[in-house]
Amino acid sequence: MNIQMQFFNRNCSTLVSFSYRAFASFLLLYDVPILVFHQSVSEQLFFIMGRSCLPKCRLARIMGWIQMILGGLVILVSILSLTRFYSAGFFLHNEDICQHFYNVRDVSDGFDVKSLSERIGEVIEMLETLQGKLESKVQQMQKNKGSLLDKEFLEDQIVRPLHSANVALRQIRVPRVEGMNSTVKEDPLINFFITEEIRKYITPKENRVGKINLYGTDKVYNTIGHACVLYKKELEKYMDYDIGSYCDDDWNLAQKLMLNGCDPLPRRRCLTRASKEYQRPYPINESLWRLPDGRNVRWGNYQCRKFECLSSKNPKRGFSKCTGCFEMEKEKLKWVSNSSAVDFLISEVLAIKPGEFRIGLDYGIGSGTFAARMREQNVTIVSAALNLGAPFNEMIALRGLVPLYVTLNQRLPLFDNTMDLVHTHGFMDSWIDLLLLDFILYDWDRILRPGGLLWIDRFFCNRKDLDDYMYMFLQLRYKKHKWVISSKSKDEIYLSALLEKPPRAI
16 A cells, blocks of 8 residues: 555656646746746645545546646647737738738839839939930030030930930839838829820829828829820820920821820920911900901911811812801801791790800800800800811800810710700711710700700701600700701701700709
8 A cells, every 4th residue: 555655646746747847838938927836845745635635536536637737738828829820810811911921022023113113213313413414514515616526426326325215214114112011003004105295194193292182182193085095106296295395286186186085185295386477366346257367377287278268169178067157147147047947046045034044055066156146145155166177266266255175075074053055056967876975965964054955956867867866855854945847858857956954853
């Protein structure tokens, strides 16, 4: 019996000592202060406890309790370890954590974006410094009347290639890394164009000192039409100029780009050319019904060289729409006398809503006669116009009226529910696509105020298409004030209508 007691006491002391050391090592791992007992003290303590519980407990029960204690310690260590790993984010798919632990911040597609941007900036500064020194040297040679051969050599072989390399290096747009944990961002369309002026224009302009502007944004985004990418060569030609110098007389190139969907066009930093013989315009009491002075127009991109050449009798006038628009005697008769039932008079239209017409839009092809007649009735009309073979915009402006240079491709630059009247004449006919017409009508509906009038003036189409166009005009459920259909020819008909926008007080 004594031998068994000694064997038990020795094993129990060894096991307790091992457990105590394991527990102490675990506490030291997590920086927990502990009270260290001497091994002999702990052994004596457990020896006394063992002798006191031996008569009551069996060896299996004591071993079971010890195993439970050790198992609890193992579970506690596991939970604390898992907690530490979870707090570090190893169980979440987070790119920022990977960058934090593996030091791959500001790296994109295998190269360090931030370092590359810094190196390019340093090279650009060195090129600018060297270019400045060389240019000053050339100027010094000019003052000192140096060798012409040395001057030409510097300009042709050093200064110009250096300038070209500087420009080419500046055209490299490296994606900017914004912030420590943000992803790489690159401005759209920057690398598509080669001309530096286009790149500068479409790059977002950040506000100074990081302040929010009056629009509530931290940047200003200059826009161009999405179809500009299809006319890259033409747009780069349009934007190829010397900053601060005179622009080329290329409004026809700009209009071509606009009509083909490159609308809006980018702004330019060059000076617009005017006529070399520009004269003071006529006073307003004369200009409405007098042919303007032809010296106030640049005629370089027209077939005619004066207003008299634009007469409908001239077959080489250069345009086919609105053939009599530059003949004042014919223009004076429009909207004050009618030749058919589809011709509405201005006086009849204004009588429908007396005193309610103040501002409106004339969307068509003309020289501003409708706006001139409405001006006589104290109604301000903005005339949308394009220079389709003739100076329609110049003509409208020289008459003292307001031209709006817009195409069908873009949303009207007018706010919602503001216009009293929208008038269209000589512009839309059976050539127009129904879906395009649908978008245009809804845009007109947007700018018309409740109770405003849509005046469709002499719209014509094929008889077989009449039902389709009637549906387009009536789908908005406007109130009909006038609706007249008349024959134009055997296969074509005219349609004139006066429609009132409903209140829609929702």
